[in-house]
Amino acid sequence: MLEKPKIGNIVLDGWAVLAPMAGVSDLAYRVIARHMGAAMTTAEMVSAKGLYYKNEKTRDMLKIDPTEHPVALQIFGSDPDIMAAGAVEMEKAGADIIDINMGCPMQKVVKNGDGSALMKNVPLAAAIVKAMVGAVHVPVTVKMRLGWSRETENCVELAQAVEEAGASAITVHGRTREDFYTGHADWKKIGEVVRAVSIPVFGNGDVVDGSSAKGLMDETGCAGVAIGRAAWGNPWIFEAVNRYLETGEVAEPPSWEMRLAMARKHLHGLVVEKGEHVAVREMRAHASRYFHGLPEAAALRREIMKALTEEEFNRTLDTYEAAKGLVE
DSSP states (O other): OOOOOOEETEEEESSEEOOOOOOSSSSHHHOOOHTOOOOOOOEEEEEHHHTTTTHHHHOOEEEEOTSSEEEEEEEEEEOOHHHHHHHHHHHTOOOOEEEEEOOOOOOHHHHTGGGGGGGHHHHHHHHHHHHHHHSSSSSSEEEOBEEOOOOOOOGHHHHHHHHHHHHHHHEEESEEEEEEEEEOOOOOHHHHHHHHSSSSSSEEOOOOOOHHHHHHHHHHHSEEEEEGGGGGOTTTHHHHHHHHHHHHHOOOOOOOHHHHHHHHHHHHHHHHHHOOOHHHHHHHHHHHHHHTTTTTHHHHHHHHTTTSSSHHHHHHHHHHHHHHEEEE
């Protein structure tokens, strides 16, 4: 029997967790993911300095829905004291776990020494973990990559350092900062991290279904899988992965009706969270993911781009469903 992952004193109810994604894993989508089987959700990364200087938009990103626990709030920064102060705010906001971003490859983040740039300074990374662990009562975890570049892969060294500093778990994306999201994830390296530490390690990279999740876990011995891009527009993946790992059963892909219904639900969640004006515009990118593979999806996407209200968005889907014979 496959053992359920445990982070600190928190036992997860499955093996597939939602990885943090800027612009995707906001409150509306996290609630959907959790309800669709994600064993844990992780929010979009939040700036430690934004919290420290009491930026209102930054603080809004700490909102948690009562139904999504366990949830991790993710923080980025590179000053141990400011990171610790931010962790305190996240704990107050109701975070079950606080995750440190040491993996973001974006230039606007790494130019300040944050995100994956921390992999180039292991002592600083460890000092940040130690300061945060000392400031809060919930588990502190780390999301990292293999290293800054293929020539400087140091994920094992960093993993051991953050474990010693008090981290309760690690997620390893099997690519370097230099790789961004190209090429294949190096699962072998993830396995090296698993064997080098005693805390749970979650593997991340190239998991797209139950079979690939099992492949990653079998090859590396990791405690679970963190799913990012493959979950965008496909929240069904969490239940599918958990079911496959538990029973070997392959889940049926979601029907057209299920996809369109979920797009409506996602939009409504965004409207409640962010207001209709912002929600409808943000939903355009999400909708493209839900529509992938549908007949005449390109034409549907073009029509959705014209929608300015939730009513117009839903009316466009109504028209599409009727034209395709999906409704009576």
